[in-house]
Amino acid sequence: MMFGHGEKDVGIVTYGAYIPRFRILPEEIARVWGENGEAMKNGLMIFSKSVPYPDEDVITISVEAARNALARADLDPEEIGAVYVGSESHPYAVKPSGTIVAEAIGASHFITVADYEFACKAGTAAMQTSMGLVSSGMAKYSLAIGADTSQGAPGDALEYSASAGGAAFIIGKEGVIARINRTLSFTSDTPDFWRREGQPYPSHGGRFTGEPAYFRHVATCAGELMKVQGTQPSDYDFAVFHQPNGKFPTRVAQQLGFEKKQYETGLTTPYIGNTYSASMMIGLSAILDVAKPGQKVLGVAFGSGAGSDAFDITITDEMENYNKAAAPTVKSLVERSELLDYGRYAKFKGKIVMKE
Amino acid sequence: MREVAIIGIGDTRFGELWEHSLRDIGMQAGLNAVSDAGIAGEQIEALYIGNMAAGSLIDQEHLGALVSDYSGLSQLHIPAVRIEAAGASGGMALREGYLAVASGLHDVVMVAGAEKMTDVTDEEIPMVQMAGGDQQWEGIAGATMPSLFAMMARRHMHEYGTTREQLASVPVKNHKNGALNKQAQYQRAITMETVLKSPVVADPLGVFDCAPVSDGAAALILAPADAAGKYAQEAIRIAASAAATDTLALQHRESLTRMDSVKVASTKAYRTAGVNPKDIDVAEIHDSYSIAEIMSIEDLGFFEKGRGGPATLEGMTEINGVVSVNTSGGLKARGDPMGATGVAQAVEIARQLRGKADKRQVTDAEVGLSLNVGGTGGTSVVHIFRRA
Amino acid sequence: MANPRYWRENPSRYNLIGKRCENCGTVHFPPREICPKCRRKSIGKMKSHKLSGRGKVYSFTIVHEPMPDFSLMKPYIMAMVEMEEGVRLTGQIVDCEPARLSIGMEVEATLRKLGQEGSSGIIRYGYKFRPR
Ligand SMILES: [Zn+2]
Numbered sequence: 001m002m003f004g005h006g007e008k009d010v011g012i013v014t015y016g017a018y019i020p021r022f023r024i025l026p027e028e029i030a031r032v033w034g035e036n037g038e039a040m041k042n043g044l045m046i047f048s049k050s051v052p053y054p055d056e057d058v059i060t061i062s063v064e065a066a067r068n069a070l071a072r073a074d075l076d077p078e079e080i081g082a083v084y085v086g087s088e089s090h091p092y093a094v095k096p097s098g099t100i101v102a103e104a105i106g107a108s109h110f111i112t113v114a115d116y117e118f119a120c121k122a123g124t125a126a127m128q129t130s131m132g133l134v135s136s137g138m139a140k141y142s143l144a145i146g147a148d149t150s151q152g153a154p155g156d157a158l159e160y161s162a163s164a165g166g167a168a169f170i171i172g173k174e175g176v177i178a179r180i181n182r183t184l185s186f187t188s189d190t191p192d193f194w195r196r197e198g199q200p201y202p203s204h205g206g207r208f209t210g211e212p213a214y215f216r217h218v219a220t221c222a223g224e225l226m227k228v229q230g231t232q233p234s235d236y237d238f239a240v241f242h243q244p245n246g247k248f249p250t251r252v253a254q255q256l257g258f259e260k261k262q263y264e265t266g267l268t269t270p271y272i273g274n275t276y277s278a279s280m281m282i283g284l285s286a287i288l289d290v291a292k293p294g295q296k297v298l299g300v301a302f303g304s305g306a307g308s309d310a311f312d313i314t315i316t317d318e319m320e321n322y323n324k325a326a327a328p329t330v331k332s333l334v335e336r337s338e339l340l341d342y343g344r345y346a347k348f349k350g351k352i353v354m355k356e
Numbered sequence: 357m358r359e360v361a362i363i364g365i366g367d368t369r370f371g372e373l374w375e376h377s378l379r380d381i382g383m384q385a386g387l388n389a390v391s392d393a394g395i396a397g398e399q400i401e402a403l404y405i406g407n408m409a410a411g412s413l414i415d416q417e418h419l420g421a422l423v424s425d426y427s428g429l430s431q432l433h434i435p436a437v438r439i440e441a442a443g444a445s446g447g448m449a450l451r452e453g454y455l456a457v458a459s460g461l462h463d464v465v466m467v468a469g470a471e472k473m474t475d476v477t478d479e480e481i482p483m484v485q486m487a488g489g490d491q492q493w494e495g496i497a498g499a500t501m502p503s504l505f506a507m508m509a510r511r512h513m514h515e516y517g518t519t520r521e522q523l524a525s526v527p528v529k530n531h532k533n534g535a536l537n538k539q540a541q542y543q544r545a546i547t548m549e550t551v552l553k554s555p556v557v558a559d560p561l562g563v564f565d566c567a568p569v570s571d572g573a574a575a576l577i578l579a580p581a582d583a584a585g586k587y588a589q590e591a592i593r594i595a596a597s598a599a600a601t602d603t604l605a606l607q608h609r610e611s612l613t614r615m616d617s618v619k620v621a622s623t624k625a626y627r628t629a630g631v632n633p634k635d636i637d638v639a640e641i642h643d644s645y646s647i648a649e650i651m652s653i654e655d656l657g658f659f660e661k662g663r664g665g666p667a668t669l670e671g672m673t674e675i676n677g678v679v680s681v682n683t684s685g686g687l688k689a690r691g692d693p694m695g696a697t698g699v700a701q702a703v704e705i706a707r708q709l710r711g712k713a714d715k716r717q718v719t720d721a722e723v724g725l726s727l728n729v730g731g732t733g734g735t736s737v738v739h740i741f742r743r744a
Numbered sequence: 745m746a747n748p749r750y751w752r753e754n755p756s757r758y759n760l761i762g763k764r765c766e767n768c769g770t771v772h773f774p775p776r777e778i779c780p781k782c783r784r785k786s787i788g789k790m791k792s793h794k795l796s797g798r799g800k801v802y803s804f805t806i807v808h809e810p811m812p813d814f815s816l817m818k819p820y821i822m823a824m825v826e827m828e829e830g831v832r833l834t835g836q837i838v839d840c841e842p843a844r845l846s847i848g849m850e851v852e853a854t855l856r857k858l859g860q861e862g863s864s865g866i867i868r869y870g871y872k873f874r875p876r
Binding site: 479480482483486492493494495496497498499500502503504506507508510511514555556557558559560561603605606607608612 | 749750753774780802803804805806807808809810811812813814817819820822823824832833834835836847858859868870872
Binding site for chain 3: 059103
């Protein structure tokens, strides 16, 4: 195997999440398009999705998540050696989101920064890069962010799920609260979902996004990681998967042999929608919010195009001393919410053509 | 320093003057002032023009030369300069003209104020107005000029119990006065209900709490007071000219419920003129927003702090009240072509002191005052006038 | 506006870097080189000072006729916030129902978009406030 070597010491030193507070219900979207809202809700297992305010984008969401992460840790931002922001909705086509994020968290200028894109798994790609930098000694800490303000074309099925949120993980060797025992990826050229340069909305292959894309990659990646680690589903206290809707991660979890009590903690999409690059990372954050030392977590991200990144994680004793209360939990971010009607939603998302 | 008098006044009607350019209205006001003074153009030695934003509004700077040229003075090659202090540009131009005559440098000068605001679209106006505040640290954050005055209003309500009705009584009174002024933009009275039900601009301020977008010009001819008798019209003496500044941004003021520049300028002016606030018969006050008039009549010493609202609602500032405030209709009803406003205030006071203010005439008006404010009080100019 | 006009202020816009007068202890924002209280005595004694980001609403309004950059947010809340350090800042309040607003309400700074130079120009980021 070319990828997936074990690394004893590297892991998550601190984490933070952010979810915009506005929500829209599937029934409300369905009302505008003459669809059956109840059917959409149950079919996707999405009860509401998050919507950013017009002044929120991947950069502001990344900064929120990163500041939340820093608030919980006794860590000098100047010791961060790298910032990677993973997203499919970077505000600029050219000009990194990461430079603004680095500046806004008070990082040093002697730092390496890059933006990542791999559909919904750019954030976990950033985590893997960070692990490499830290374990090689190139950086003491590396900040990996997954954040999106994803777009679904009006009237398209994606409109019911595409939402906004972010999660930031600082990877390091000192003060690790969640050790990453191993990461492993599975990647293939599978055109299930894409967006061409200059296009405002993505396109997708309909049902082709299911079996050949999501299920094949997630299941294969998870299975291979457990094989390499010599583990089985019952060894994990929690499992979290990429969540394009509520249904896919539930089904893949069941296929792999996980039980509800293992995957329900990290399943946030039913309440906030698909936060794309942040999806698995917000789910993992929700698990870290409650996990105890010694507990084990399996996390599997998926990005269309396509690939999966899987992580085998153990919560360390450091979690006992960790100042979790210094930033909001995922649960509290999910719960603070204000409902929008479709008109305000369209305004907030810039779907209304304004005068130049 | 010599005593200075106003020997001629002129203005255009204020309003939406679609057919007329800045140069048209500047010329018209100047011409009216020259003919009112009964002088010839050749006698004018210098020109001071108050204008806030021609660069943003009509892409034109260099207004000294422009107004001088289109007033037919180009072959006389007189010095002419534009004075800018946001909404206080007109008052500051008057002060410059005053200083030139008082110092003995010039004998006869023209002071003009002109602004052409309707040559840009409505959406551009908040940006132009905000240039009188701190664009970099207030405007970029989203503050509009009405929003800054709204925050003063909310604070005034919080600290002194000023009510929405008291605020609304300012435009009601000023519209009542404007209805009597043929040069005013709005010559009709409005009810309290109209103000209270008007669309919100920045709460608690509605459309009727805010001065309108206006075109207009006004002009004055100044001369040494001891020579004033030579000219056609009854001269009005400028008994004091005082100006003061404060922080550019509202956020840096010690208090949001008073304007220290108004207090300082008026205190100086009263001392120079040897009068007290209670001696003022008629005053033109900078009511760019209803709250601005309430705060100003307090800061000028007409009423105690916190009493501006009740006093206005009780009619104490109506024509022939305790002090007659904004007999012209004020910025609200007469109109507010920014750079013209300070000069137009002096024109109104001169009309009142001459006893030529028609149906809005204040009985036995002897002493008048004008207060011209820039931005949220970054600049204030106070002039006190007396019947010569 | 050309980018440098905004860019040079990024430290203050992103991280609330002001100045503290070492002569009298007053904190100023935005940064200034002369303390209005101490004037000459403060020259050379103005040191960079990062605000905590926490403060209380001193006054507020709901803007219905917006500056051009904020037309999508109309109506939006503008406030003057008295920071813990004593200095006041003008900024928007987000994530707040207008009905919840009151003088004295505790808020904290957050980073949001403050505008952009059209659809092809630079995006500006800076502080706004939200309820604590
Ligand atoms: Zn000082």
